[in-house]
Amino acid sequence: MTYLFRCLVLLSTLLASGCASLSQGEHARAVSIAQAAQSQQVQCQAVDACAEPSALYALAGKAQALSTAQVPRHYALLLDYGEDALLARLNLLRSARHSIDLQTYIFDTDDSARLVIDELLAAARRGVQVRVLIDQLSAINDLQTLGALAGAHRNFQLRIYNPTFGKADPSYLDYAGSVLCCFRRFNQRMHTKLLVVDGAIGITGGRNYQDDYFDWDSEFNFRDRDVLIAGPAARDMARSFGQFWDARLSVPVAQLNDVGRYLLRHGVPALPDKPWRRPERVQAMSEDASDPEVVAARLVEPALPVGTVSYVADPPQKHRHNDPREPAPSSWELGSLVYAARQQITLQTPYLVMSDAAEDMFRSLRKRPEAPRVTVSTNSLAATDNPIVYSVSHKYKRRYLRELGFNIYEFKPFPADAPVDYASMLEEPPVLTPEQSVERPVRPIGSIGSKAGSRRTPRNRVDRRVQRTENRPSFFSSSPASDPLPLKRAGVRMGLHAKSMVIDGRVAVVGTHNFDPRSVNYNTESVVVIPSPVFARELEASIRRDISPENSWVIAPRRKPVVFSGLNYSLDKVSSSLPVFDLWPWRYATSYEYVASAECPTPVPRNDPKFHVCYRDVGDFPEVSIGPKRLYARILIAFGGGLVPIL
Structure with missing residues (x-):
């Protein structure tokens, strides 16, 4: 887009907006119309406003x-x-x-x-x-x-x-x-x-x-x-x-x-x-x-x-005096908690795109003689509502695994053990047997996924004309910036949106902060900090459930190729460090699925010698419909690095 074209668009927009603005008198009349119509009647004169007991x-x-x-x-x-x-x-x-x-x-x-x-x-x-x-x-x-x-x-x-x-x-x-x-x-x-x-x-x-x-x-x-x-x-x-x-x-x-x-x-x-x-x-x-x-x-x-509970919120002044050298209260609080960690950080965020300051912080933790283990629960491409953000996150997998020491688990679109009553999602709830009709059943959401051609949910269609989540209209479109990508099978899918953290099993954090550059620089955010081991264990158990094999894939390094393994690693490292033109297709890490067996009765960490025996490679973008969408994802990875500051 040329500079002249931008200026013409801006000029026409400002002229149109100026013509569309109401005068001071018109604003006052509109407010008067609304106030005059407001009901003055109060149905209850009791001190408690007839509140229901609760x-x-x-x-x-x-x-x-x-x-x-x-x-x-x-x-x-x-x-x-x-x-x-x-x-x-x-x-x-x-x-x-x-x-x-x-x-x-x-x-x-x-x-x-x-x-x-x-x-x-x-x-x-x-x-x-x-x-x-x-x-x-x-x-x-x-x-x-x-x-x-x-x-x-x-x-x-x-x-x-x-x-x-x-x-x-x-x-x-x-x-x-x-x-x-x-x-x-x-x-x-x-x-x-x-x-x-x-x-x-x-x-x-x-x-x-x-x-x-x-x-x-x-x-x-x-x-x-x-x-x-x-x-x-x-x-x-x-x-x-x-x-x-x-x-x-x-x-x-x-x-x-x-x-x-x-x-x-x-x-x-x-x-x-x-x-x-x-x-x-x-x-x-x-x-x-x-x-x-x-x-x-x-x-x-x-x-x-x-006991003590802290509500830490960014004030609206963040939008007037935002100095990156002076982090907003929510970001400062999260940073303080992370620096205080000694054994374990369990982090859950839907959009794994770290700011430079966050990367430096986790890199410094990694250098400690006894570095805390960092477990991250986030979205897969199949589950995310924002493929652009995921593609940038995918670009930095090598950095997150090797340099920051993250242990990453990506949420599946059809988790088999999610805390959800899936029958409430369906247009026509299934008929349940007496055995199934127990109080508050935790039914596997994966069972509502169906093969292509399902009558209930047409294949690969997401027909919603509202903003599904935190997507913002862009210069190129007044509609949401992105939508979930088509999958290989139809069904009611889920995407991770929780923002939580547990430090050393003793401090729990729940809030709105996505731990990303937008949360640091643009959005006002808030977090609740609860230094209670009992509550922290409950929150950690909730996140651990989300990263179980039924609900998430594991991100881990690929098996080293027989030849040119060092060359492949070097080219991947150089390519992923570029803000644009990141075109190297063979990435350092990919997605793995746990396969239970006599030799592997329980899941093992990604650095366990038996990892590749207990897990099978399911590819970079499991469940996502391949073809042009894979090319789309690669293009985003190649050119999306420059978007990091506003994602």
């Missing part, structure tokens, strides 16, 4: 009663199951008495997201102050829905973070202009995810508000993780939310140009009446959220009493 909410009071200023006490609940994560959210929204603060990167309008919207509005109507903050890049972009929410109720407020050209739904030219004129500003996203109720109990972690984060999608779901914290640390969560709410980049929805124009033309509309995709599933979830026995068994009883 044993889950009560954990906050118990923790507070046990706490002192010097010795805080908390309850911590690991939310591995997607449906449990949704259940916890609905139950807490119904139990709110004073305030609900919700902050997220993605908010859709599908079944799970609409359930949450309905509960937020219901809470506002009974007297709870509700504030919702969504990053613009993945916010609701339906103007009718946004207009309806702007004028819904006096107790309900919605703001959009860092809107491109002041719009909820930017056009292609707006995106292009943002990349050309304001690249850094456009890429500064609020990746923080947080739900805080009454400043007493909160949930944070990897999940956004979309069906595929709660195991409700019939094509692709995320293996994700949240943590619920009840106790004093929730006040820090509430303070962090307040910083973002008051930030200059957080814009009330009625003040956006396109939403304001819609309100001026149409007034405040009713919320769109969309049919539920799975009404019976929605009804069952809604009933469970108010069932004391269900809530107790699935959420309260598994909660663990812990």
Whole structure:
């Protein structure tokens, strides 16, 4: 693209955007229209806003009663199951008495997201102050829905973070202009995810508000993780939310140009009446959220009493004063924990692309006389929602294995032992025998994968017109930047999205940080740090389950070729060090599958002498449909190195 063409695109974009902007008077009239339409009626005059009693909410009071200023006490609940994560959210929204603060990167309008919207509005109507903050890049972009929410109720407020050209739904030219004129500003996203109720109990972690984060999608779901914290640390969560709410980049929805124009033309509309995709599933979830026995068994009883809990979050000021020499709080905290490790670091990240600082840190650990063992759980190309990032990660496998000492496990698209109730994903749930219909079965998701030609899921098709995850529109397209690649067989697949770490079996970390350059330089992130051996063991067991042979492939060096092994290694090393033109096809490492036998009754590490006896080579991109896609992956590897700073 020539410089002149860029200038013409930029000029036309700015002119178009300028014409599209509302005047100050128009903005004021749009806001007045929304405020005039807001219902003033409060359905409950009770002090507790007629909140539902909840044993889950009560954990906050118990923790507070046990706490002192010097010795805080908390309850911590690991939310591995997607449906449990949704259940916890609905139950807490119904139990709110004073305030609900919700902050997220993605908010859709599908079944799970609409359930949450309905509960937020219901809470506002009974007297709870509700504030919702969504990053613009993945916010609701339906103007009718946004207009309806702007004028819904006096107790309900919605703001959009860092809107491109002041719009909820930017056009292609707006995106292009943002990349050309304001690249850094456009890429500064609020990746923080947080739900805080009454400043007493909160949930944070990897999940956004979309069906595929709660195991409700019939094509692709995320293996994700949240943590619920009840106790004093929730006040820090509430303070962090307040910083973002008051930030200059957080814009009330009625003040956006396109939403304001819609309100001026149409007034405040009713919320769109969309049919539920799975009404019976929605009804069952809604009933469970108010069932004391269900809530107790699935959420309260598994909660663990812990001591100190730290909520560490990047402030919105990160987007104004981002000096790479001064790491943001979340990155600094993670770095401190890694440097403090002595025996074992267990890390889980969906996108294994390390920043230069992170590589230096792990390289220094590797040089210690007794270096800690580093285990990494991440996505395979077949499982990832972002092939571009995976391809860059694949480029650096030799470096990660040899120089940094990583032991890498890549998640399979059809894991056989994932913490998921797969029947809830299907359009038509299978008929179960009495033996199968046990309480909360952990059914192998691999059994819903099918051969090509499946009637339920057409082969190699992912037909979703929403942003499936953290993908960003680019200069070349206003749609998501990438989608999962086609596979050799059809079925409901899973991709890893959890961001967690365990240090020496004693400190647990759950949050939004992907341990990548974007998290360090562009996105605001947050982490919960729990220095509890009991909780850390539970988190580590969860990650260990994900890297078991049923759920992951092992990345290990190939067998050395009989001839030219040294030459191949040298050429691979030189090629992978190039930012572009990395064209050497025979990589240092590849994927392996464990094969149980009398000689290999249990899995062995990649550096065990029996490794190649116990594992079979399944190739660089197992399960991915080969052909042009393999060429596509190679091209990304060859030229994707230059994208590392923004991935």
